[in-house]
Amino acid sequence: MHIASGFLSPPVWGTMAAVSGAALAGSLAVAGQRLDERKVPLMGVMGAFVFAAQMVNFPVLPGTSGHLGGGFMLGILLGAPLGIIVMASILVVQSLVFQDGGIEALGANIFCMGVIPCLLGAAIRRLWVRRNVRVLADVVTVVGGVVGVLAGATVVILLLSWSGSLPGSVSLVQALGVMNLVHLFIGIVEGLVSVAVIRFVVTMRREAVFGPLAAAAPQEATP
Amino acid sequence: MSAYNRNTLIVGVAVALAVGGIVSYFASDKPDGLEKTQEDLAAAEPAHKGLDAPPVAFEQYTLKWLGEGFWGNAAAGAVGSMLVMGLLLGLGRLVRRKPAQAGAPESPADAT
Numbered sequence: 001m002h003i004a005s006g007f008l009s010p011p012v013w014g015t016m017a018a019v020s021g022a023a024l025a026g027s028l029a030v031a032g033q034r035l036d037e038r039k040v041p042l043m044g045v046m047g048a049f050v051f052a053a054q055m056v057n058f059p060v061l062p063g064t065s066g067h068l069g070g071g072f073m074l075g076i077l078l079g080a081p082l083g084i085i086v087m088a089s090i091l092v093v094q095s096l097v098f099q100d101g102g103i104e105a106l107g108a109n110i111f112c113m114g115v116i117p118c119l120l121g122a123a124i125r126r127l128w129v130r131r132n133v134r135v136l137a138d139v140v141t142v143v144g145g146v147v148g149v150l151a152g153a154t155v156v157i158l159l160l161s162w163s164g165s166l167p168g169s170v171s172l173v174q175a176l177g178v179m180n181l182v183h184l185f186i187g188i189v190e191g192l193v194s195v196a197v198i199r200f201v202v203t204m205r206r207e208a209v210f211g212p213l214a215a216a217a218p219q220e221a222t223p
Numbered sequence: 224m225s226a227y228n229r230n231t232l233i234v235g236v237a238v239a240l241a242v243g244g245i246v247s248y249f250a251s252d253k254p255d256g257l258e259k260t261q262e263d264l265a266a267a268e269p270a271h272k273g274l275d276a277p278p279v280a281f282e283q284y285t286l287k288w289l290g291e292g293f294w295g296n297a298a299a300g301a302v303g304s305m306l307v308m309g310l311l312l313g314l315g316r317l318v319r320r321k322p323a324q325a326g327a328p329e330s331p332a333d334a335t
Contacts, residue, residue, distance in 0.1 A: 002257070007261075028314075032319070037228070041235070047310075056247045098281050098299065169265075
């Protein structure tokens with residue numbers, strides 16, 4: 001779902017660069033205040049894994065493939081700030097080294113595949129950890145994965161539309177329909193893979209995933 | 224480094240290399256959801272001046288001098304995932320060091 005170079009107009013990519021830049025700066029500031037030393041290697045390997053997983057395109061509809069986004073599972077496993085930092089790192093490497101996604105479109109791509117699904121995943125993480133609500137955790141994860149992908153896909157089409165990169169003969173509703181239909185199937189795979197990965201990582205590394213946040217749950221007041 | 228963290232790295236790197244270096248070779252080469260949508264809507268031509276990185280060592284997800292094939296793809300998966308990990312471990316070290324330098328553990332140096 002990487003927006004390639006040349007499809008966004010300068011005002012649109014400039015705005016998105018500012019928005020994602022602010023989100024990234026905020027994430028780095030928060031991460032600096034509370035970063036458990038067990039989280040650093042987990043964050044590193046999750047970044048390596050999501051990069052690798054994004055290379056695995058799976059067939060969805062005839063003539064169409066999809067690949068994992070990964071932001072949603074990162075939001076659940078790492079929280080929003082670290083998730084956003086990981087997704088931004090992946091997208092920067094993809095754009096600069098592998099020509100996947102335009103450099104000027106980086107802000108937009110970080111927003112659609114990073115900020116949006118990471119915030120959604122982090123909201124679910126918050127329910128699990130701080131409120132201890134774990135009803136139908138797997139079902140919630142699958143649905144959340146789908147919603148995250150569709151939300152990102154919708155914003156991609158809106159950005160393309162505002163950039164004048166949709167042909168005049170195509171209505172916005174029609175474009176949103178085509179994009180969301182394909183990404184519904186991709187989103188279901190995203191949700192199912194997220195369940196499997198989250199179960200594996202939480203089983204193997206529960207302290208690194210939930211430890212510090214659970215400990216700091218009541219309040220974060222320091223003397 | 225603690226055994227806990229070292230094992231996190233070992234298992235994570237093994238999984239990432241297996242997925243990016245081996246499994247990805249069997250990936251579908253059909254256009255992804257966004258590319259297909261743009262094709263279907265006949266909006267495939269960029270309308271603005273964009274900026275793509277020059278293909279220095281990698282052409283898409285293939286190491287140029289190994290060519291398209293198993294090893295070219297494996298090299299891309301390995302180098303890409305390790306670049307991301309290196310970047311993140313470096314960032315993690317950088318942001319973690321800041322509070323330690325701002326003030327010694329005993330002295331509350333923040334006057335905010």
